[in-house]
Amino acid sequence: MSHPLRGLARNPALPPSALLRLAGDDRVSRWDLTARASWTDAAFDTLAAHPDPEVRESLAQSPGATGDQRARLVGDLNIRVLQAVLEGPPSRWAGPLPDWVYRRLAGHPEPLVRDLLVYLPGTPRDIVALLARDQHPGIADAARALLDRKPYEPPSLGRDQAVRFASGGSDWDRERAAADPALPSEWVAALAADPSPRVRLAVSTRPGLTEAQRAAIDYPADAAPPLEWVLAAGPAELDRCARSAHPALRRGAACHPDLPADLLAALTADPDPVVRALLCAHQAHAPGELVLQTYLATGDDDLLRHPAFPRTDLARLADDPAPEARALVMLDPATPPAVIEQLSHDPSGPVRSAAAADARLPQARLLALLESPATAEAAAANPALPPRVISRLLADLGVR
Incomplete structure (x- = not known):
């Protein structure tokens, strides 16, 4: 419910001492306290010293805090606060933490913190290498496994089980078999005409099919999700996926972490709105006008924080x-x-x-x-x- 105190909590002109008083008022939630679009150092430090760890945890994930400001909580004694520091704000476009934060936490005495670092997507590779020598065997093994990870290999049931699944009465089993790399070609052809749309879609997104083979399958285009094998594709395969007639391949290409400029430009004009939305959600260099139009079409507030979101010529x-x-x-x-x-x-x-x-x-x-x-x-x-x-x-x- 709307309340002036919630607005005051977000007001950058509010004195830090008053902010601290609001932090103890039941009419103001922790989110109200930390949802402001930007922070002065004085206001941030005021809440960073608050005795309630839930306030500090919320502050660590404030969308308006810079990475350098969030790093000030790295010495917090509460594990949940440290976890919030590492996870950051619920925005794809939050400012990154300084590298020294990861190095400091890699030597944290609590194994839970070091274990979290291993699995955190933003942890630099040299920190993962440091954790591969951790005194805790589980942490060291997990870090080494991450460092040794090979290019994407789709999970396989094996030939015999894939055939059993393909011949079963369960749509879920046949869908699983349809995507399995070990499924024999004759079963791939059979499942391409399966009565279940989910199964036909799974067949149509198998790597290695030609464009003609995909086009011959009656799959539900609106249900096509981005594909893991496309996200891990090398340059030549990524180019084929971005130019494919199959929306699932183009949607995966739009999310690729190494999408080159020419493919970004090609996908910017894609007729599929899902491709364009994924492009804006994953590519920092998406055109500003596309980000603006996608925001207006989807209402995704995170796009307002996109680095390319236009801040000029909006008076029009x-x-x-x-x-x-x-x-x-x-x-x-x-x-x-x-x-x-x-x-x-x-x-x-x-x-x-x-x-x-x-x-x-x-x-x-x-x-x-x-x-x-x-x-x-x-x-x-x-x-x-x-x-x-x-x-x-x-x-x-x-x-x-």
């Missing part, structure tokens, strides 16, 4: 028929205050709230929105809110 959206587009106008630093004021009267509540939180909003209008229950929380988060008003709000709301 002030008269867009979609409220989701009009709400983006406030992200443009060049938007005139008059346009912000105009949008503060918008018929859409989310648009009015976005305008209410903007520091360019004329003060008289800001104070008016602070008095309206529908926009009070957003207005309370406005960094241009005068200190006297912040103090009055805290007193009126009983924050001691």
